[in-house]
Amino acid sequence: MDEGLIARRYAKALLRYSQELGAADLVYEKMKLFEINYIAHPDLQKALLNPLLSPGDKEMLLSTAIGIEPGEAYIKGIRLLIKNHREMYVRQICLMFQKLYREAYGIIRVKITTAVELSKEALEQIEDYVKRRYASKKIEFVHKVDSTIIGGFVLQIGTEQLDASLMKELKEIGVGLGLEENY
Structure with missing residues (x-):
């Protein structure tokens, strides 16, 4: 079965259920925390795929991965994943839930990636x-530092992207000179 389809189905069901409970905002925040912790701890995925780990241990692992009290909707979602042996899709489901939540509540995610930390003023x-350009929308800002872009910035607003990074410029120069294999 298609991983994207699995993630969409589970994320959609979790969003509907959390909305019924009036807890969609809380689950969204927990999904963002889970994503941060999942990236920070690569061993988490390995542990979830371990066949020797009991369903109870997997539930505890996924519950503690958010770092705060999980809540009813989150726990029921995790139990359903484990029961159906879908824990390997937890990250995709988490990302899809966030995407569906932002779509449902009209939130635009703005991600700015720079090579160095930006000042508060910038x-x-x-x-x-x-905010001026998208005055009628809710906006969620994310700033990420990625030294591999060397300089400049990459700005993503929803599905649009402006790549003004030095790495992009170097790649374009390399392609123009026939050196694309080096980048």
């Missing part, structure tokens, strides 16, 4: 610009 200027 981040505020970017946020002000985006």
Whole structure:
């Protein structure tokens, strides 16, 4: 079965259930925490795929992965995943839930990636610009530092992306000179 389809089905069901409980906002925040912790601890995925780990241990592992009290909707979602042996899709489900939540509540995610940490003033200027451009929408800002872009920035607003990174420029120069294999 298609991983994207599995993730969408489970995420959709979890979103509907959490909305019925009036806990969609809380589950969304927990999914964001889970994503941060999942990335920070690569061994988590290995542990979830371990056939020797009991369903109870997997539930405990996924519950503690968010770092706060999980809540009813989150726990029931985890139990359903484990019962149906879908724990290997937990990250995809988490990402899909966040995407569906933002779509349902009209939230635009703005992600700015820079090679170095930006000053508070620079981040505020970017946020002000985006808020003026998308005045009728809720906006969620994410700033990420990635030294591999060397310099400049990559700005993602929803599905649009502006790549003004030095790495992109170097790649374009390399392609123009026939050196694309080196980048």
